Amino acid sequence: MSSETQSIEGGAWVFGDNVDTGYIMPSKYASLPDEELAAHAMEGIDPDFPKNVQAGDVIIGGRNFGCGSSRETAPRGIKHAGVGAVIARTFARNFFRNSLCIGLPVLICADAESIAQGDRVRVDPIAGRVENLTKGETLQAEPLPDHIMDMVKAGGLVPYLKLTLT
Amino acid sequence: MSGDTATQKILARASGRERVDVGDIVWAKVDAHVMHDNQGPFRMGKDFAELGLPIWNKDRFMLTADHHNPPTGDSQSKVLNVTRAWAAEQELSHFYDAEGICHILMAEKGFVRPGALVTGTDSHTTNTGALGALGVAIGPTESIGVLAKGEVWLRVPETIRVHYTGRVPEGVYGKDMVLRALKDLKVDGAEYKVLEFSGEPLMALPVEDRMTLSNMAAEFSAKSAIMDVDEATAEYLANAGVEEGWEAFSSDADAAYAASYEYDVSDMSPQVACPHRMDNVSPVEEVDSPPLHRAHIGSCTGAKLLDLQAAAAVLKGRRVAHGMQLLIAPASKDIMRKAMDDGTLGAIIDAGGVLLPTTCGVCAGRGPGQLGAGEVCISSANRNYKGRMGSAEASIYLASAATVAASAVKGRVADPREFIS
Numbered sequence: 083m084s085s086e087t088q089s090i091e092g093g094a095w096v097f098g099d100n101v102d103t104g105y106i107m108p109s110k111y112a113s114l115p116d117e118e119l120a121a122h123a124m125e126g127i128d129p130d131f132p133k134n135v136q137a138g139d140v141i142i143g144g145r146n147f148g149c150g151s152s153r154e155t156a157p158r159g160i161k162h163a164g165v166g167a168v169i170a171r172t173f174a175r176n177f178f179r180n181s182l183c184i185g186l187p188v189l190i191c192a193d194a195e196s197i198a199q200g201d202r203v204r205v206d207p208i209a210g211r212v213e214n215l216t217k218g219e220t221l222q223a224e225p226l227p228d229h230i231m232d233m234v235k236a237g238g239l240v241p242y243l244k245l246t247l248t
Numbered sequence: 249m250s251g252d253t254a255t256q257k258i259l260a261r262a263s264g265r266e267r268v269d270v271g272d273i274v275w276a277k278v279d280a281h282v283m284h285d286n287q288g289p290f291r292m293g294k295d296f297a298e299l300g301l302p303i304w305n306k307d308r309f310m311l312t313a314d315h316h317n318p319p320t321g322d323s324q325s326k327v328l329n330v331t332r333a334w335a336a337e338q339e340l341s342h343f344y345d346a347e348g349i350c351h352i353l354m355a356e357k358g359f360v361r362p363g364a365l366v367t368g369t370d371s372h373t374t375n376t377g378a379l380g381a382l383g384v385a386i387g388p389t390e391s392i393g394v395l396a397k398g399e400v401w402l403r404v405p406e407t408i409r410v411h412y413t414g415r416v417p418e419g420v421y422g423k424d425m426v427l428r429a430l431k432d433l434k435v436d437g438a439e440y441k442v443l444e445f446s447g448e449p450l451m452a453l454p455v456e457d458r459m460t461l462s463n464m465a466a467e468f469s470a471k472s473a474i475m476d477v478d479e480a481t482a483e484y485l486a487n488a489g490v491e492e493g494w495e496a497f498s499s500d501a502d503a504a505y506a507a508s509y510e511y512d513v514s515d516m517s518p519q520v521a522c523p524h525r526m527d528n529v530s531p532v533e534e535v536d537s538p539p540l541h542r543a544h545i546g547s548c549t550g551a552k553l554l555d556l557q558a559a560a561a562v563l564k565g566r567r568v569a570h571g572m573q574l575l576i577a578p579a580s581k582d583i584m585r586k587a588m589d590d591g592t593l594g595a596i597i598d599a600g601g602v603l604l605p606t607t608c609g610v611c612a613g614r615g616p617g618q619l620g621a622g623e624v625c626i627s628s629a630n631r632n633y634k635g636r637m638g639s640a641e642a643s644i645y646l647a648s649a650a651t652v653a654a655s656a657v658k659g660r661v662a663d664p665r666e667f668i669s
């Protein structure tokens with residue numbers, strides 16, 4: 083397991099259904115380098131998010147989280163802002179794949195909506211376990227195919243390709 | 249057992265299997281891949297270099313500089329210069345710098361063939377469906393995998409069938425047909441699924457306009473889009489220099505669909521997506537818009553030659569309303585050249601249209617013509633959520649190029665049928 087996927091724990095930020103990547107990372111920041119993306123994470127839907135998010139915090143989405151443009155700056159921005167994982171009832175496929183590729187854990191969880199804004203959450207992406215420490219509940223995420231888990235364990239696609247191709 | 253969808257057949261071929269079932273995860277060979285400046289070397293160049301592997305097949309890979317081109321400031325210049333340097337360093341044979349928008353160039357340059365699996369670092373890679381190819385979007389990091397291996401993993405998706413019947417009335421275009429379906433299916437209606445468009449009126453559309461439907465499959469959150477291939481497709485391909493080397497696949501008559509929708513287009517009105525959602529669609533006669541500031545004919549969805557011609561037919565001999573501006577950005581240089589030659593551009597410019605570069609521009613929220621706070625725009629592009637074309641306090645209506653042109657003349661969302669007869 084890479085260091086990035088160990089012990090993710092923080093507060094929950096809850097957003098609704100169909101959160102477009104245009105809200106997660108507005109188009110106008112498309113040409114910013116990675117380091118500068120963090121300051122604008124989720125700005126299109128919550129302008130205060132970048133200044134209030136803490137390392138290890140977790141984003142909770144409803145259905146179709148990350149729909150719209152396939153921009154990788156969306157997961158990159160929230161990852162650089164310190165977000166440890168994103169949990170949603172369903173994800174748009176581009177956001178889902180992009181996140182796994184860059185090593186941002188994303189978990190599909192039918193009960194994601196039981197988590198409320200500000201709840202303390204601990205996530206184990208490898209076990210697919212989401213603990214709501216505030217409510218004392220444990221949720222189980224949908225299992226992912228083996229080859230994807232191998233990539234998650236490696237910490238993303240590039241480290242995985244380094245292990246397997248070079 | 250039910251028959252197979254065209255998508256299953258394409259993925260079976262691409263993964264070297266006899267057949268595949270919905271839900272199977274396959275490793276499939278990629279027939280063509282496209283990457284652009286916005287999701288390209290600037291994000292993945294370093295990581296790709298670290299792997300130290302060559303590009304799997306340079307004849308099947310296209311890189312475009314279309315999203316940040318021409319640049320409006322430092323950060324965009326940087327992205328472009330990184331893109332150009334990478335293209336030179338990799339000795340790419342297909343690098344197109346401000347020549348057009350990636351999806352249209354892919355079709356025009358013969359990269360898209362029926363039965364092919366196409367990947368691209370852009371959500372509208374679904375555009376390939378109009379040529380019978382399965383186009384799926386991936387991100388720049390995943391693109392590293394495709395460039396290194398020429399392969400991608402995919403889950404074999406369900407298909408939703410959207411079938412059109414009747415005759416396409418005057419003033420109605422592919423854009424109206426796809427917006428009508430989007431109204432019902434909604435922006436998440438095809439999550440993880442392929443949209444298969446079919447029916448006589450669809451196949452009666454020129455191939456370029458069929459692309460308007462496959463392009464906007466992305467707005468349904470579809471994984472891809474697919475259509476049948478016919479003589480018009482073969483002719484389009486021949487013009488793109490593709491005479492052979494492809495195999496068309498159709499869904500079996502007894503293929504299983506996740507859902508089916510049917511629309512009789514005979515009485516269909518031009519459709520308009522109102523702010524701020526792509527599925528907030530109404531027939532044009534029911535839209536009572538505030539005065540408009542901007543009309544935009546551009547993007548990979550709405551600036552093909554036939555879009556410009558439809559706009560010109562409305563605008564010829566008329567003037568853009570006082571207080572508003574019409575921007576026009578042809579989707580490629582080839583389209584711009586043809587529109588120059590046949591008088592289309594002249595008619596638009598004489599009506600007051602302002603010509604912009606053949607790149608994404610306003611559609612990507614970049615370049616000149618972005619919307620300011622409180623401004624209202626009508627566009628032939630594909631997305632209208634808040635902030636897409638500039639200020640998050642602007643409003644965007646989406647419609648066909650003809651409806652955009654009619655609205656430019658009236659200064660409010662207007663019905664193009666009043667202008668064409």
Ligand code: SF4
Nearest residue numbers: 349547548608611612
């Ligand atoms: S024209 Fe618009 S939708 Fe098409 S590729 Fe460019 S930014 Fe994307």
